[in-house]
Amino acid sequence: MALPGALDPKLSLSFSKTSFHNFRRIIPSFLSLSRQFTGGGTPFKSKIMVVKCSSTPRNQEDGGGNGSSSGGSLKNALSNIVDKRVEELLGKEENKEMLDKLNKATERVQLARKELANIQRQELEAQQMRKYIDQLETRAAECNCFKIAECQKEVLEAKAMVEEAERALGEKGENTRNEERLESVKAASVCALVGTLAAVPIYLSRVTDSPQLLLQLGVTFASCALFGVTFRYAVRRDIDDTHLKTGAAGAFAVVKGLATLSGGSPLEFNSASFLSHAVDGAFFVFQDLFIFTFAAVSLDFCFKSRFVSPFPLREIRAEEQIK
Numbered sequence: 001m002a003l004p005g006a007l008d009p010k011l012s013l014s015f016s017k018t019s020f021h022n023f024r025r026i027i028p029s030f031l032s033l034s035r036q037f038t039g040g041g042t043p044f045k046s047k048i049m050v051v052k053c054s055s056t057p058r059n060q061e062d063g064g065g066n067g068s069s070s071g072g073s074l075k076n077a078l079s080n081i082v083d084k085r086v087e088e089l090l091g092k093e094e095n096k097e098m099l100d101k102l103n104k105a106t107e108r109v110q111l112a113r114k115e116l117a118n119i120q121r122q123e124l125e126a127q128q129m130r131k132y133i134d135q136l137e138t139r140a141a142e143c144n145c146f147k148i149a150e151c152q153k154e155v156l157e158a159k160a161m162v163e164e165a166e167r168a169l170g171e172k173g174e175n176t177r178n179e180e181r182l183e184s185v186k187a188a189s190v191c192a193l194v195g196t197l198a199a200v201p202i203y204l205s206r207v208t209d210s211p212q213l214l215l216q217l218g219v220t221f222a223s224c225a226l227f228g229v230t231f232r233y234a235v236r237r238d239i240d241d242t243h244l245k246t247g248a249a250g251a252f253a254v255v256k257g258l259a260t261l262s263g264g265s266p267l268e269f270n271s272a273s274f275l276s277h278a279v280d281g282a283f284f285v286f287q288d289l290f291i292f293t294f295a296a297v298s299l300d301f302c303f304k305s306r307f308v309s310p311f312p313l314r315e316i317r318a319e320e321q322i323k
Helices: 017-038 063-091 093-206 210-235 242-262 271-304 313-322
Strands: none
Touching (some): 093 271, 210 242
């Protein structure tokens, strides 16, 4: 490789102070570049054996121009040497493989940097999402607390209303029960009075003394009073049901007539005694049926005239309010 001033070892060069300083700055960069390509070894051996430099120019007038031209030629020479050396190093197969590995490593580093940037971006997004979720949970908790407070308030108000309604219903129910009792007493009084009056002619024709008459009238009075209460609860609002009303009267008549028959003369095991008890039983039943029928008719008349109210009173009042 031809280099001016480097082929001949005995050739000496003279540089000014400026050229020398330029040369000192270029040599370290060249050596470091050569070590990078050769792994720290010496890239080549220079044939420059001796370089003589003087601190003062030969000619004071031409010193500046010669120094600058010498420094420029040295730079160009070194640049050419470095370029050729780099081309030689790059031309080797082993260096090409190293460069390929270097390029691949560089690509991997770039990919790793991109992945790191993506991970950092995802972490930032996750932190923002966590903050947003925390805010939502805080708002939801506040809303839930507010709703719970409102629900508790509504529950307390509803409970107070229920208690008030129960008290009102209790008072109203107590009043209704008292009114029901009064209506039952009225029904019993009507049936007892009418039934007793209907039984007076019958008992006068059969009883000869006053104590026996009073006993029969007292039993009839009690029976008709009980019939009035039972008739009111049995008929209820079906005051036009004839079968129900006559059935109630017939049931009481049969029970009272048979009870009267059982209190008479004892039964004997002969046909005359059987016939006599059968006739007496039929007479007692029809007699009591007459009495209870009068009591039922009188109570029915009181129902229709509103003197006595049927059971129950609240349904009757509800119908009246609807009408």
